[in-house]
Amino acid sequence: MSLHPSLKAAGQGKSHRNVLKKFERIELLKEQKRWSEGDSIFGIPKVRSIKLRKKKAAKTEEETDVTSPDAAQKPEASPQAPGAKPKS
Numbered sequence: 001m002s003l004h005p006s007l008k009a010a011g012q013g014k015s016h017r018n019v020l021k022k023f024e025r026i027e028l029l030k031e032q033k034r035w036s037e038g039d040s041i042f043g044i045p046k047v048r049s050i051k052l053r054k055k056k057a058a059k060t061e062e063e064t065d066v067t068s069p070d071a072a073q074k075p076e077a078s079p080q081a082p083g084a085k086p087k088s
Contacts, residue, residue: 016051
């Protein structure tokens with residue numbers, strides 16, 4: 001018997017929420033230096049909830065090295081014909 005899709009826990013809680021919990025608002029206010037330890041938790045100022053966009057995956061260093069114009073201009077070790085003696 002399979003598990004109903006509504007009972008699966010994977011992926012839940014990762015969506016953007018418009019409303020922050022009180023402790024989350026206080027943490028943001030502390031980062032913005034708009035909150036001190038003696039302040040009341042009642043009447044907390046509003047805090048903007050910004051939705052973060054996922055950026056496209058950055059190219060790895062290997063891909064950028066291969067595709068960069070500098071890499072194409074740099075000569076690597078000169079190829080030698082098979083059977084030729086290496087230069088000393």
